Amino acid sequence: MARTDTASLPPTRTDFRDRAVGRLLRRPSALVGLILLAGILAMAAFADVAFPGDPLDMAGSPLLRPGDAAEFPLGTDMMGRDLASGIFHGARVSLLIGGVAALVSLVIGIGIGALSGYYGGRVDRALMRVTELFQTIPPFLFTLALVAILQPSIATITTAIGITSWSGLARLVRAEVLRLRNSELAQASIILGASDARIIFLHILPNALAPVIVSASILVATAILTESSLSFLGLGDPNVVSWGGMVGAGRETIRTDPHVAAIPGVAIVIAVLALNLLGDGLNDVLNGKGERR
């Protein structure tokens, strides 16, 4: 596209040669997101060191408030379980649920989007119909149904969230692939007789990565939120500690001992916030929006 030279001239070319990472680190919001996320990851990594032992263990007297007892800095829940230990161990499970669910979504979404965009025609129409179908059924209701039918466990919850949240991504990938399929690079490969898979994986998908990475961060965040909603409705996995599960367990005492639900709730908010801040930052950087102020 032709542009006036002012548009092409701005500093992107002359000033900010740095790599995307550098640019990312220079945005305050993305930096905050990264730091928060790093903190959560560290909590997950060092849970066993910081809080050895089973976080489900009824370690103290029930419903201690934060500060009541030195060995339970964040207090205990109805069953006398250590909330601080739960938060650390829960970071693992929540991130795992978020990450794996996002991964499932990514695999399905990218697969369907890529096939649809690359082959077009009947394949596209069929796959897009399926995508529409998944967009039409209320996703949360669908997730609920799947979890209820498969019975709640960490595996089924994760899978169900993944299965029901790929439709937006598929559309996004499809649009990118449509755009890139007509690019010179892809066309050249087609002429050179490269296999479809090779073209898709080597030439098209890597170039469509930017929006996918951004969506992935949001998908992780949404999965964590969805898990907490499922737990609220009583569909959590009782064998592991997740933040959502902790909020769910604390909702009965929300009036009397709000900290039991509030502390994991805050953890969820922070995690979701961090992922979104990071996603925003990635979005700006990867889409080459430069500094917008």
Place this chain on the structure above:
Amino acid sequence: MMGRDRQVAGGIRRRMVVAAAMMMTAAAAVGVLPLSAGNAAAQEARKGGTLSIILQPEPVTLTPSTNMAQPTQVVAGNIFDGLVAYDFDLKPKPALAERWEVAPDGLTITFHLRSGVKWHDGKPFSAADVKWSLENIWKTIHPRNKSLFENVTQVDTPDDSTVILRLSKPSLPILSVLNGVGAPILPKHLYEGTDILNNPYNNKPVGTGPFVFKEWKRGEYVELARNPDYWEAGKPYLDRLLFRIIPDAAARAAAIEKGEIQYAPYNPVPFRDAERLSKLPRLKVDTRGYEWLSPLLYLDFNVENQYLKDVRVRRAIAHAIDRAALAKIVWFGYAKPAISPVPSSLVTFHNTKLPQYPFDVKKAEALLDEAGFKRDANGVRFTLTHDFLPYGDDYRRTGEFLKQALKRVGIEVTIRSQDSAAFIKRVYVDRDFDFAISYNNAFPDPQIGVVRAFWSGWLGTGTPWTNGSGYRNARADALIQEAGVEGDPAKRIAEFNEFQDIVLGDVPSLPLLELNFFSVYSADLQGIVEQGDQVYSSLKNARFVDAPKAN
């Protein structure tokens, strides 16, 4: 804050007084002496007013003929009268039946019905309705009564107010289930010859009770109005009952706290909130009114499981569970440790001289070692999967408590969570489980609610809340059969004592706790809890106490 609440409540009450006055004007036409609103206010307890009640979950139907679920019964108890009602000692007292006699051989039971009672549609109530209900409901589709009434061979109605039951063998427990929901009497003229399960009146019931069905707005409320022709003069006091459906526990607590709801039976809020609400001067928390139910929480072991088939393992688990701590921590004291499958509230049948399993971790470990299940390198003897009754967080937490308790003796427990349909299928139909929590109402006679968990006759039928453990014991089966048709009360007690001794020795099913349900109600209500089957009975005695006020 408080002042504001009082004012709001006052506002509502003012409206109710006006409504009451209008109601009484209407009542004047049918011969009730109208009282002026001013006079009414001067009385200590007054007539009129709307009582908002929590109903949770939403009932399936409003007729208690086929559905024994709590919400149905809570509403239906106000619409249908029983032949009798039960006092706090579970002794029957007159209702539709003014008197009754049981022949010494137990083979004839005669009921003398109250005369002049009318159905809500104006048709007279008579012995024919009782006979029809017994033959078409109690003996057939009623989920609980079938075995109690199966020996009734004939029902005679010599006149409109006499019903005579003739039995081939005695069935003493009959006298324990004759209230409005235990043995519901439906209007023959509306049901005869119809498909009872699909009769439209199931959802707009017509009874003889103190309140008349008005409207069921699904997802919102069920509304009942005062029955002006009720046989007990002057009752009910209230003009209207509004059963409101509020699915979220926190919202229920808030509604009760605010005074939007004045009566909430059946554990309407989490225990912790009950504790909090009980400290508010405007509210009362009451565990009376559930005596007729006698709910028991128990643990069913699948006796076909490779570990649990060994009675030593079952006993070890029994010793590993601190039931007092369970009652205190998980059930917030709204329960007490159970020592027998027959709850202590069934005073006549409850046996205290039974094998006991006090909390004793060492003994549990010793029993497990003895059974040959030693701890491995990780300290684990074996792994079991636990299914908890999916009726809310209390049961889930009970499961979590068991998990931690058994971990201490080297049994690793995985908790499996599922919805109630899946639970019932898994435990009672597929029997694909290791051990599961469940609860049953015992009712005043073990025959009704207790023996079903042990009788081998239920095996293979896939019937919920029956023999979940897969227990078979010929002697226990024989005792159950004998007690069912025993006409001599003393002999029955002996039979049940032996039965308790056997099943507690074998522990196919471990009694955990006797649960105490609670109700929350506004302190300015009187007559809310008057009898032992109150929650399944009517609110004909309930009334607001007027604190005289300037407005």
Place this chain on the structure above:
Amino acid sequence: MLTYLRRSAAQLVFVLLGIALINFFLLHLAPGDAAQVLAGESGAATPEYMEALRRQFGLDQPLYIQFLRYLGNLATFDLGYSFRQSLPVSELILQRLPATLLLMGTAIGFALVAGCSLGFLAARRAGKLTDTVISIVALLFYATPVFWVGIMLIVVFSVILDWLPVGGMTSVEANLGGLALVGDVALHLVLPAVTLGLFYLAIYARLMRAAMLEVYGQDFVRTARAKGVRLRRIAWRHVLRNALLPIVTTLGVQLGSILGGAVLVETVFSWPGLGRLAFSALFQRDLNLLLGILFCSSVVVVLVNIAVDLVYTLLDPRIELG
């Protein structure tokens, strides 16, 4: 236009068939059936009683016959009968639909108006304090679980401040009518609609801000400035209208998810809507009812998407239906 409608109809039929298929078989995979649930809730049952229930529910038929029968009914716009509730499914849904539409409509309306306003404001003050505050608040709303927001709003506005009712849709005990009833419903609507709306408000605010900034960077804004148009007028006339386009698209896509969110909000606020009905139908294995609700919600989603397309053509003259 005609082709468009025909295509929409085809899409609708496909979607409905898909939903029927997926859900019917999925739900039959679920362990336990309605008779067991009902028997379980009854606290007692006999095999004869359960057999009677199954016969009544049609559960004694082979699966494919149940499915064909269901499809046959659908073709005649018969959603079937909820044996559990002893009412036709269509009647149950019609009872609840207005409440859900009212809740969803208000929530979306609130989210759209407030979200777009905030996004608009943030974009016009991009980089300033207002923008930062709006962006942070939006992110917080976005990141906070809906049910948590709901419970907190109840605690603050109903219990502590006593301004609004705890839940439900009307003050039944007050016997209101006419205008008073409308006002009463409106009062009951505030908290659930705000709760449901806040999440979407956050989305729209963020989207609106991004879209506005995107449009601000476009050439025609520079043209408008070059011809001396006032900044305020540029914002309202040139930028806003173009920035609304992605919002409208998102709205159509999100409709389904809003109904899902309604499950939580309706539960917390005892709102007598479809979301809660679907939730309980799921656990009661009331398949006819659940299928019926999913059906209706899909129809609503497809219909609203048609409406969205129409709005889109009004907003963007470049798009033509066809």
Place this chain on the structure above:
Amino acid sequence: MSDPVLAVDGLSIAFQTRRGPLPAVRDLSFSVGRGEMLAIVGESGCGKSLTALALLGLVPPPGRVTGGTVRLEGRDLLALDEAALRHVRGARISMIFQEPMTALNPVLTVGEQIMEAILEHEPVSRKAARERTLALLERVRIPDPARRFAEYPHRMSGGMRQRVMIAMALAGAPAVLVADEPTTALDVTIQAQILSLIDELRREQGTAVVFITHDLGVVSRYVDRVLVMYAGRKVEERDTRDLFADPFHPYTKGLIAAQPRGLAARPQAGPGPAGVARERLTEIPGTVPALAAMPPGCAFAPRCPLADDRCVRTVPPPRPAGSGLVACHHAGESHAI
């Protein structure tokens, strides 16, 4: 030349960056008289478009005017605040852009967009504004103005849209029209039509025109004077005829040499949008230096065949030469080449 309508003096524009300002336009001075048409020519990145935007006070951030004055009819525009500036834009000075598709709002009819330019400046009724808009459309030779009035931009061809842009720019009868590569995106035939339309309008109305382009050939037939920019500085400014006949600056020479047909306005040079592919001067080796890597001396030195020590060390000051100015240490000797 009488009093100039537009006089730019010492204009400097810089990009504000984290590492300090990066000058993009330095010390630029020129003026245009009534009815005169001046072309500012240079390669992409030389600062010409930035200059054009600066004339209307529209330099986009992070760019900022760092010095100089822009006097329009005697008033310094750079000293005006946004509100005052707004009254000038579109009324006394207006602008047309390169890309007529994106420069028009897709969701408003062309009529509305032109009317807006009138209504924003004059207290006239919508009816009067509409009539004037129709007249303007007629004026820029859009057939069937009444129908086109209600048309959306996407329904029009590129040439038609550019006519709309011109009509919009002329709505306020401005003293100065800034045209930023108005023909670059158009077919060659359409290019000529648009050019002659602009030429005709300035003759009829006496509007001064500043014509920004990278393509010398396009303008040679119409413009009175040419200003050549390189790396943010004016390197030569001459009457058109003189410039083409005898370019002084080596860069100008390169530009002229790059024209396929030498002096004359290019005749039909093949189909398709011209310009983009030709924007880089292949005749002159090398590229425009980056702003951050500007050499201390003559910016053109690295590419200049004549460059010597002096060129590398000091910036050549502009000095009078022929009908204008040139900024080259070797300007005197250049004839020798």
